[in-house]
Amino acid sequence: MDTQWPRWEVFKQDTPSKPHQAVGSVHAADPFHALLTARNVFARRPQAVSMWVAPASAILSVTKEELAEGRELKPSTFDLKPSTYYVFRKTSHKRSMTFVDYVGELEAPSPEDALKLAIERFTDAPALAWWVVPASSVTKSEDSPETVESWFAPAKDKTYKQQSYYGLVGAHAGKHKRTQGDDDE
Amino acid sequence: MNEQVKQALIAKLTALADDELILAHRDSEWVGHGPILEEDIALANIAQDELGHATLWYGLRSTLDGSDPDRLAFLRDAAEFHNCELVELPKGDWAFTLLRQYLFDAYEALWLSAAKDSTYKPLAEVAAKILREERFHLQHTQAWVERLGLGTEESNRRMQAALDAQWGYAQQLFVPLEGEGVLVAEGIVPDLGGLKQTWLLHTTQHLQNSGLKLPLQPGYQPTSRQMHTEHLWSLLAEMQSTARWDAEAKVW
Numbered sequence: 546m547d548t549q550w551p552r553w554e555v556f557k558q559d560t561p562s563k564p565h566q567a568v569g570s571v572h573a574a575d576p577f578h579a580l581l582t583a584r585n586v587f588a589r590r591p592q593a594v595s596m597w598v599a600p601a602s603a604i605l606s607v608t609k610e611e612l613a614e615g616r617e618l619k620p621s622t623f624d625l626k627p628s629t630y631y632v633f634r635k636t637s638h639k640r641s642m643t644f645v646d647y648v649g650e651l652e653a654p655s656p657e658d659a660l661k662l663a664i665e666r667f668t669d670a671p672a673l674a675w676w677v678v679p680a681s682s683v684t685k686s687e688d689s690p691e692t693v694e695s696w697f698a699p700a701k702d703k704t705y706k707q708q709s710y711y712g713l714v715g716a717h718a719g720k721h722k723r724t725q726g727d728d729d730e
Numbered sequence: 731m732n733e734q735v736k737q738a739l740i741a742k743l744t745a746l747a748d749d750e751l752i753l754a755h756r757d758s759e760w761v762g763h764g765p766i767l768e769e770d771i772a773l774a775n776i777a778q779d780e781l782g783h784a785t786l787w788y789g790l791r792s793t794l795d796g797s798d799p800d801r802l803a804f805l806r807d808a809a810e811f812h813n814c815e816l817v818e819l820p821k822g823d824w825a826f827t828l829l830r831q832y833l834f835d836a837y838e839a840l841w842l843s844a845a846k847d848s849t850y851k852p853l854a855e856v857a858a859k860i861l862r863e864e865r866f867h868l869q870h871t872q873a874w875v876e877r878l879g880l881g882t883e884e885s886n887r888r889m890q891a892a893l894d895a896q897w898g899y900a901q902q903l904f905v906p907l908e909g910e911g912v913l914v915a916e917g918i919v920p921d922l923g924g925l926k927q928t929w930l931l932h933t934t935q936h937l938q939n940s941g942l943k944l945p946l947q948p949g950y951q952p953t954s955r956q957m958h959t960e961h962l963w964s965l966l967a968e969m970q971s972t973a974r975w976d977a978e979a980k981v982w
Contacts, residue, residue, distance in 0.1 A: 550766070571768045572766060572767075572768060573768065574877060575877075577873060578873060578877070581772070581869065581870050581873060582768035582769065582771075582772055584866070585768065585771050585772035585775050585870075586768055586771055586772075589775055691865070694862050694865075695861075695862045695863065695864075695865035695866045695869075696866055698862055699779075699862050699863050699866075
């Protein structure tokens with residue numbers, strides 16, 4: 546029996562004017578549990594105003610290289626009812642802390658159709674990678690002021706300690722090493 | 731503030747801080763031992779938050795009597811601590827730890843909601859600040875009680891065992907200190923009697939919705955914060971060992 550919990554991709558929005566960005570993944574038993582752990586792992590200190598999670602298994606992920614090598618995007622063969630997909634895109638290697646950014650949503654009968662539409666529609670920047678996520682698989686943190694306050698506001702008071710804070714330890718360790726070195730000789 | 735009120739407030743702040751400190755230490759015992767990395771991090775966060783709350787309460791006490799929070803935390807003996815017995819019980823299994831944290835968070839969130847309207851401004855400010863974090867803790871621990879209670883036969887059995895063991899101890903959270911009445915009369919702290927009814931309503935409902943049964947016999951209910959279980963001594967022996975060995979601990 547596989548006892549591993551499913552993996553969820555986590556999308557974090559830093560400020561209301563920025564898009565949700567893929568910041569990493571968590572393992573969790575269910576969508577709300579995934580949100581709770583995502584908040585603990587990815588937003589205890591970094592700034593955030595909203596988080597989304599989606600099961601990794603629900604995400605269609607395609608890179609520029611795969612498209613160039615002719616990865617086929619099968620259109621839906623059935624007359625499926627269109628549903629909503631969220632589209633995420635990676636446009637730069639500059640920020641290594643995040644992967645894809647949210648660019649918009651669209652209606653399509655299948656993830657592959659949604660990706661084809663996205664490639665036509667979101668042309669303002671070259672895409673290095675695409676993620677297509679069914680809107681129905683996404684669970685979002687509450688937007689109520691009380692939730693935003695209790696989930697994300699305390700982070701403002703929790704800063705990282707700069708490395709220089711530990712200068713004392715470094716100096717002491719150096720001294721210790723030198724003493725040891727003397728002993729060895 | 732007259733001397734009687736001041737002494738009562740010092741005692742209350744000490745009890746609040748001691749609860750947070752000892753609970754934080756018990757939670758911290760899970761660091762590196764959590765059932766999954768994500769939850770290990772989450773409980774470490776909770777432990778750090780509770781420790782931060784303890785620092786705030788000791789800090790308020792310090793403004794009244796000039797006491798040193800570090801000395802209070804690390805150089806007092808068990809008999810001088812005024813935490814409730816619930817928080818000093820050994821960490822047990824995951825169900826035991828999360829149920830305790832849930833029962834405590836539910837109490838603390840209610841207490842803080844009322845205390846943020848305290849007539850003593852410094853206390854009102856600290857309560858409002860801490861309340862934000864407690865709301866999130868409560869959502870997290872509430873979710874675990876539900877998932878373990880309704881999970882498998884074994885997870886339900888463990889959660890039920892934790893509830894049977896803790897329900898009586900948890901009632902101590904609502905036993906006022908001797909002399910606390912004067913603080914309530916001044917509007918400095920909320921009346922625990924009223925909070926207890928709301929707490930019972932919320933927790934009973936959530937525990938029952940989670941497939942758990944309230945113990946018919948509540949068992950041992952501690953009433954005095956002067957008394958402790960044997961577990962506090964061994965907890966302090968570990969928590970205070972570095973400070974007692976080298977109080978400055980500047981070189982390590």
